[in-house]
Amino acid sequence: MTTAWKFHDAPNTACFTTTEVLNGAPIVHVSHDYEGDWQFYGASDATASSSAKIASLAALIGTNDLLADLHDLPYGWSAHWNAGAGNWERFKDHPFPSFAEQGYYLEDAIWLAQYLTDIQPPPAAVRDALPIGAYVKLVFRFAAEEGARADGQCERMWVRVTGIDEEEGCYTGTIENDPQHLAARYGDLIAFHPVHVADLAREQA
Incomplete structure (x- = not known):
């Protein structure tokens, strides 16, 4: 690997991968789940008989410099290599709001x-x-996940829990404030993960 290390996670971070990848199969699918775990896979037909393995983040990224482009892949997102376009196609792999869909x-x-x-x-x-x-x-x-940060982009709002999804390990709830940004409204139903919880109403703490 010839590029500088840009990942927030340390080079020795343990990641999930497959026997085929460790044996040299190219990585074409990368997942960064909401627990913070990284997963690296080869082509689907090449990994059908694969067994799960653990490898360091640096070792996996070192197999292809283009993997370094995924250093800012958010939690809950995945990326698939598009050979025709020669780039990584990112997509949301979770039920939570995204800038592309909700603003x-x-x-x-x-x-x-x-x-x-x-x-x-x-x-x-x-x-x-x-x-x-x-x-x-x-x-x-209220800005793109990978966009530059600036003042006025964020709002802290109360959300009332209305549902629990034990299978996905997340919640649904309604916005209980009047947002300043037009992309969200009072009463909107959203899904959120425990890592999104910044505070709990004092009488419940």
């Missing part, structure tokens, strides 16, 4: 807490077991 997306509150002292998400045990009717604060960013 905003939800910030990872755990990540934000590393940079903003006024964001202190509840413990994981609390975020993973929210009851129906709970009020949680989410951070909405």
Whole structure:
């Protein structure tokens, strides 16, 4: 690998892959799930009989410099190599809002807490077991996921939990504020993940 390391994760981060990839099959599908795990796969017909393996992020990225283009692939997104176009095609692989579809997306509150002292998400045990009717604060960013950050892009709003999807490990809820940005409205139903929860209403904390 000849390019500088741009991934937020360390080079020795453990990633899921397959026997075929470790034996030299080209990587054509990459997934960055909402738990933060990376997964690297070859062509579907080449991995049908494959067994799961673990390899470091650096080792996998080092197989092809073009994989470095995925350093900013958001949580819950995947990318597939388009050989004809010669580039990675990214797509949302989760039920949560995206800028392309809704005009905003939800910030990872755990990540934000590393940079903003006024964001202190509840413990994981609390975020993973929210009851129906709970009020949680989410951070909405009205800009493209990979776009440059600027003032006025984000709004912190309360969302009331209305549903729990145990299979997907996420929630649904309604926006309980009047957003300043026109892309969202009071009462909109959205899906969100425990990592999006930036705060819990004090009477419920």
